[in-house]
Every structure is written in C-alpha cells, then in structure tokens.
Amino acid sequence: MKQESDSYGFVLKFIHWTTALLIMGLLFVGLYMADLPLSETKLKIYMLHKSFGLLVLALVVVRVFTKFLSPKVRSLDTHQAWEKFLAKLTHIFLYFALFAMPLSGWIMSSAGEFPVSFFGIPVPPLTAKNKELFDLCREFHEVLATILIAIVALHLAGALKHHVIDRDRTMMRMMNSKNYNFAGGLAVGLLFALLLGANILFVAAKELSEDEEDEHRAPAVVQASVESPGLLEQAVPAENQWSIVKEDSRLGFEATEYGQSFNGTFDFGGRIVFDPGQLDHSLADISIDIASIKTGSDDRDAQAKSDEWFDVKSFPAAHFVTEKFESSGANQYTVSGKLTIRDVTLPVSFPFTLMIEDKDDDEREANMTAELTLNRLDFGVGSGQWKNTETIGNPVKLSIVVHAKQMKD
Ligand code: HEM
Ligand code: HEM
Incomplete structure (x- = not known):
C-alpha cells in the first residue's frame, strides 16, 4: 500500500502555485489577445501565450510523476464525505484541463499551420494541416477555458470554505507553512479570487459585446468579381x-x-x-x-x-x-x-x-x-x-x- 502523509511535498506545492498563477495569466491573455486586430504585437502575444501554455504542459508532466512517487495525502477529519467526493471530481477535471488546454492549443496551431515555439525554440507541429481539426480545437480550447474558470472558482471556494469556516489546515498544507495562519491563507485566497474575478468579468464582457456585434452585424460583403482583362481577344490564332x-x-x-x-x-x-x-x-x-x-x-x-x-x-x-x-x-x-x-x-x-x-x-x-x-x-x-x-x-x-x-x- 502507498504511504500516506498529512501534507504536500515542496515540489508539488511549488508546481501547484506556479501553475495556478500561469493559468490565471493564460486565461486573461488568451481572452484578451483573441479579439485584438491583427498586428505584430498580437502575433508576439500569441507566441508568448503558446510558450507559457507549453510551460504549463511541461509542469503538469513533472507534477504527475512527482505525485506518483510521493506519499498519498490523506483527508483531514474535517473533510466531509460529500466534500471529498466533490474535491476528487474537481481535481480530476483540473488535471484533465492541465493537459487538454495546452494540447488543444498546440493541435489547433499545428492544424492551422501557425507557428509554435517555446520561448523562441521552434516546436514541431503535432498534426498536418487540417481545417476541420483547427476549427474543432479552437472551439474546444475556448469552451474548455470557460468551464475551467467555473471549476477553478469552485476549487477556490472549497479551499476558502475550509480555511475561513472550518478553520482547518486544507489551505496551509498546500502552502509552505506548518501552522494554521488565518491571515496568510486568506490573503492568498483573496488574491486568487481577485484574479479569477477579473477573468469572469472579461468572459462576461466578451459575451455581451459578441451579442451586440451579432445585432449590429452589417450584411455580408459581396466579393468583388474578377474581371478578365481580355488582352488576348484579337491577336492570337x-x-x-x-x-x-x-x-x-x-x-x-x-x-x-x-x-x-x-x-x-x-x-x-x-x-x-x-x-x-x-x-x-x-x-x-x-x-x-x-x-x-x-x-x-x-x-x-x-x-x-x-x-x-x-x-x-x-x-x-x-x-x-x-x-x-x-x-x-x-x-x-x-x-x-x-x-x-x-x-x-x-x-x-x-x-x-x-x-x-x-x-x-x-x-x-x-x-x-x-x-x-x-x-x-x-x-x-x-x-x-x-x-x-x-x-x-x-x-x-x-x-x-x-x-x-x-x-x-
Ligand atoms: C493551460 C494552458 C492554456 C490556457 C489556460 C489557455 C487559454 C486560452 C484562452 C482563454 C483563450 C481565448 C479563447 C477565446 O476566447 O477564443 C486562448 C486562445 C488561444 N490559445 Fe490558449 N491557452 C493555453 C495554452 C495554449 C497553448 C499551449 C497554445 C498553443 C501552442 C495555445 C494557443 C492558443 C491560440 C492560438 C488561441 C487563439 C485562438 C483564436 O484566435 O481564437 N493556448 N487560450
Ligand atoms: C485559484 C487559486 C487556488 C487555490 C486557493 C488552490 C488551493 C488548493 C488547495 C488548498 C489544495 C489542497 C487540497 C487538499 O489538500 O485537499 C489544492 C489542491 C489541488 N489544486 Fe489547487 N488551488 C488553486 C488553483 C488551482 C488551479 C488553477 C489548479 C489547476 C488548474 C489547481 C489544481 C489543484 C489540484 C489538481 C489539486 C490536488 C492536489 C494535487 O494533485 O496537486 N489548483 N488547491
């Protein structure tokens, strides 16, 4: 049987918080960049989004290996059965998203023949060019990002509930602190609540502006037809x-x-x-x-x-x-x-x-x-x-x- 422990090891804690910050930034930047008009700056932001997204993928691979080799973290006595069940489901989804978000982005870029690099180092495409796959992954990346925001909100609410209402060590054991520290845990929780709130506002604003755009959409532009210059009409046999x-x-x-x-x-x-x-x-x-x-x-x-x-x-x-x-x-x-x-x-x-x-x-x-x-x-x-x-x-x-x-x- 796998050994059990009361707390997470340093590597898991470090990766957890680094990833949490990266996800907040990637969600925000992703939502912001997708609607920018085409410019060199937009392409640069895309390349950064892809690099940091691939960093998340690299971190989750290390995280899974470390988790596999580390003792299992047991539940606290204050964790009720329904909370354990919900937490398990949430953690499974979060792991899924940690793989699926970067991979769908990478496949999307490959299928659309868009460049992918890891901070300047070219990364090979995962698939050949394929328009249907590109559109599918783009949709998937966007929908999964929205679900991820909702699930992270639930995850954060759970952590804050344990910290503020149950006053147990759930939050502390993911932080580098042995003792229960009300102010420290609350500060971290509120910082992320602020970052997540900004993302939620962003998604809401985007939805609203898309609805308005649909209402005011101009009729489709009629493509100009190509005239034949007809230069050869006379002179040739x-x-x-x-x-x-x-x-x-x-x-x-x-x-x-x-x-x-x-x-x-x-x-x-x-x-x-x-x-x-x-x-x-x-x-x-x-x-x-x-x-x-x-x-x-x-x-x-x-x-x-x-x-x-x-x-x-x-x-x-x-x-x-x-x-x-x-x-x-x-x-x-x-x-x-x-x-x-x-x-x-x-x-x-x-x-x-x-x-x-x-x-x-x-x-x-x-x-x-x-x-x-x-x-x-x-x-x-x-x-x-x-x-x-x-x-x-x-x-x-x-x-x-x-x-x-x-x-x-
Ligand atoms: C965990 C990692 C990632 C997160 C959380 C994330 C999040 C997002 C979000 C929220 C959007 C905006 C979706 C929309 O409203 O259209 C977006 C767009 C995009 N992401 Fe990611 N992303 C991640 C990783 C990646 C990776 C690794 C790549 C490519 C290698 C990538 C490529 C793209 C592209 C190309 C778009 C723009 C799609 C468009 O123009 O509509 N993403 N991402
Ligand atoms: C928004 C701020 C966040 C806070 C306050 C937070 C807090 C916590 C806490 C306290 C735990 C420990 C739960 C326990 O021991 O029972 C935990 C575990 C976990 N968190 Fe977060 N988290 C946050 C963001 C995220 C994000 C963005 C992800 C991934 C997308 C994530 C993925 C996980 C996973 C998978 C676990 C299970 C433990 C593991 O396997 O590493 N968390 N989180």
Missing part, C-alpha cells in the same frame, strides 16, 4: 487555344510566420494559346482571384484580403501576361512576362516543364509545372508594420500546376 481544367490546376504558395512555414492556394483562370512549334505566337493571360485565398484559417484568409495586404476590395485580381516563351531543352521552357499584384507591375521570368500528350483522336492534354520565389514587399503586399519581415517573411514560394486540354482540328 484561335486554333492553338488551351482550356484550363480548374479542378486539376493549382496555384500554391508557401510563406513563413516566425520562420515556420504555412501554405495556401489561389484559384485562377484565363486564356492560354500555346504551340511548342510557334513560341512567337504563344501567349498566356492569367487572372488570379485574390479573394479565393485559402490557407486553412478563415481569420488568416480575411487578414490577407485586408488593405495592408492584398487589399482585395481595390485589387480583386492579380494578372500575369506573358511576353516571351523560350525553349530550354526537352519539355523545358522559360516564360517572361508582366505580373501585376495590387497596383505594382513587375517583369517576372521563370522556367517551367510542359508535357503535351495526345489523349485520343480529338483531344490533347498538357501538364505544366513550375516553381518560383517572389518577394512580397516588391509588390507592396504587407504595408506599414508588416514591412518588418521578422513576423511574416519576405520571400514567398509559388508552385504552379496547370492542367489544360485542347481539341484537335
């Missing part, structure tokens, strides 16, 4: 036209936040006229629908569309219009053209691979792949505070896959 198969074509990008990469895609369309034997008469005019950006996080997509980034209201599409194709080997070409993102047009040139296959008597298929890196700041993507590339890196890797079909004559 129609017989070499290709139609893009949108389901099999992809414009992907990879950017970095705090040095950790995240991926996204854009929809695109346009006209391609291409004949490997007549490169001089080949042309492509591609429109990229900026509002179609998908990175796996609705918030990040909305931020990308905002004025400081792509400003989708003023510039709904980016355009790439080719000027010259050159052959550089079997199935290898280089294309040069003008790329317009926002109101900046720059010359861009990149190599690509193209395979053309005869499918049957009257159809041909083409598969084009290319990779290139652009600097977002060259196109004014990310203005003001976002010119600093420590948070969101400057180079953005693009990967292009175009699947197109052509009817034979």
Whole structure:
C-alpha cells in the first residue's frame, strides 16, 4: 500500500502555485489577445501565450510523476464525505484541463499551420494541416477555458470554505507553512479570487459585446468579381487555344510566420494559346482571384484580403501576361512576362516543364509545372508594420500546376 502523509511535498506545492498563477495569466491573455486586430504585437502575444501554455504542459508532466512517487495525502477529519467526493471530481477535471488546454492549443496551431515555439525554440507541429481539426480545437480550447474558470472558482471556494469556516489546515498544507495562519491563507485566497474575478468579468464582457456585434452585424460583403482583362481577344490564332481544367490546376504558395512555414492556394483562370512549334505566337493571360485565398484559417484568409495586404476590395485580381516563351531543352521552357499584384507591375521570368500528350483522336492534354520565389514587399503586399519581415517573411514560394486540354482540328 502507498504511504500516506498529512501534507504536500515542496515540489508539488511549488508546481501547484506556479501553475495556478500561469493559468490565471493564460486565461486573461488568451481572452484578451483573441479579439485584438491583427498586428505584430498580437502575433508576439500569441507566441508568448503558446510558450507559457507549453510551460504549463511541461509542469503538469513533472507534477504527475512527482505525485506518483510521493506519499498519498490523506483527508483531514474535517473533510466531509460529500466534500471529498466533490474535491476528487474537481481535481480530476483540473488535471484533465492541465493537459487538454495546452494540447488543444498546440493541435489547433499545428492544424492551422501557425507557428509554435517555446520561448523562441521552434516546436514541431503535432498534426498536418487540417481545417476541420483547427476549427474543432479552437472551439474546444475556448469552451474548455470557460468551464475551467467555473471549476477553478469552485476549487477556490472549497479551499476558502475550509480555511475561513472550518478553520482547518486544507489551505496551509498546500502552502509552505506548518501552522494554521488565518491571515496568510486568506490573503492568498483573496488574491486568487481577485484574479479569477477579473477573468469572469472579461468572459462576461466578451459575451455581451459578441451579442451586440451579432445585432449590429452589417450584411455580408459581396466579393468583388474578377474581371478578365481580355488582352488576348484579337491577336492570337484561335486554333492553338488551351482550356484550363480548374479542378486539376493549382496555384500554391508557401510563406513563413516566425520562420515556420504555412501554405495556401489561389484559384485562377484565363486564356492560354500555346504551340511548342510557334513560341512567337504563344501567349498566356492569367487572372488570379485574390479573394479565393485559402490557407486553412478563415481569420488568416480575411487578414490577407485586408488593405495592408492584398487589399482585395481595390485589387480583386492579380494578372500575369506573358511576353516571351523560350525553349530550354526537352519539355523545358522559360516564360517572361508582366505580373501585376495590387497596383505594382513587375517583369517576372521563370522556367517551367510542359508535357503535351495526345489523349485520343480529338483531344490533347498538357501538364505544366513550375516553381518560383517572389518577394512580397516588391509588390507592396504587407504595408506599414508588416514591412518588418521578422513576423511574416519576405520571400514567398509559388508552385504552379496547370492542367489544360485542347481539341484537335
Ligand atoms: C493551460 C494552458 C492554456 C490556457 C489556460 C489557455 C487559454 C486560452 C484562452 C482563454 C483563450 C481565448 C479563447 C477565446 O476566447 O477564443 C486562448 C486562445 C488561444 N490559445 Fe490558449 N491557452 C493555453 C495554452 C495554449 C497553448 C499551449 C497554445 C498553443 C501552442 C495555445 C494557443 C492558443 C491560440 C492560438 C488561441 C487563439 C485562438 C483564436 O484566435 O481564437 N493556448 N487560450
Ligand atoms: C485559484 C487559486 C487556488 C487555490 C486557493 C488552490 C488551493 C488548493 C488547495 C488548498 C489544495 C489542497 C487540497 C487538499 O489538500 O485537499 C489544492 C489542491 C489541488 N489544486 Fe489547487 N488551488 C488553486 C488553483 C488551482 C488551479 C488553477 C489548479 C489547476 C488548474 C489547481 C489544481 C489543484 C489540484 C489538481 C489539486 C490536488 C492536489 C494535487 O494533485 O496537486 N489548483 N488547491
């Protein structure tokens, strides 16, 4: 049988109070940061929240091991049966939350491809990108945080009841004091009551403002449609036209936040006229629908569309219009053209691979792949505070896959 003791060891006491303080801070900061408008400061606060949250996870692991190796702390004579039962349930939930809060945060960040680090040391993701999992963990993290506030309030009320009404050693044996000290125990209890009260007020204020927002919500913004620039209408021979198969074509990008990469895609369309034997008469005019950006996080997509980034209201599409194709080997070409993102047009040139296959008597298929890196700041993507590339890196890797079909004559 496991030995019994009347008090907690120093390590357990130390971890208990350190964790209690960390939880109070994490709840407060979590509630505060989630509603901040996007800024560098917001991203810095997120990184701190994640670091301190992971510290809680590390502490609870040490705590479970220490608890397992320490003598069992027996109930006091003043503890009634219903109190013991309630305390046991409460402690089980608190342990669950000590694991589930940080783990759900970590999985949420991993599934949304958001960076996680432990005070600057990069921490690997727990899962691959997954939008449903991201939304689920986000909801879970928020709901569990609210339940945690209620359960900690019950836990604190229990501790204060034993200290103030029963005047037993329940509080003292979690503190570093041998004797019953009314003022000391009460001061600690009241300090936490104050911190918890602030969290409860915060949750209430958040709920109220969310209700008001719902009432005053403006009608959904209608997405601006992408106009086709139609530059190719006249000048090209129609017989070499290709139609893009949108389901099999992809414009992907990879950017970095705090040095950790995240991926996204854009929809695109346009006209391609291409004949490997007549490169001089080949042309492509591609429109990229900026509002179609998908990175796996609705918030990040909305931020990308905002004025400081792509400003989708003023510039709904980016355009790439080719000027010259050159052959550089079997199935290898280089294309040069003008790329317009926002109101900046720059010359861009990149190599690509193209395979053309005869499918049957009257159809041909083409598969084009290319990779290139652009600097977002060259196109004014990310203005003001976002010119600093420590948070969101400057180079953005693009990967292009175009699947197109052509009817034979
Ligand atoms: C015990 C530890 C933790 C506590 C008590 C805690 C608490 C909270 C709270 C109260 C919120 C606000 C929820 C809302 O109203 O939307 C929040 C948000 C968040 N937490 Fe934690 N958290 C903890 C650990 C972590 C960890 C370890 C991570 C990531 C590694 C993390 C990532 C996040 C993120 C990304 C958000 C923002 C979600 C959003 O933007 O809606 N948290 N957290
Ligand atoms: C709000 C201020 C808090 C006070 C005044 C407080 C007080 C106490 C006291 C007096 C005990 C000893 C109970 C006994 O011996 O029967 C205890 C145990 C415990 N407390 Fe707290 N606590 C607080 C916050 C928290 C928080 C935030 C957590 C975790 C989220 C937590 C988790 C636990 C657990 C799991 C135990 C059981 C003993 C153990 O396994 O370490 N407490 N607490």
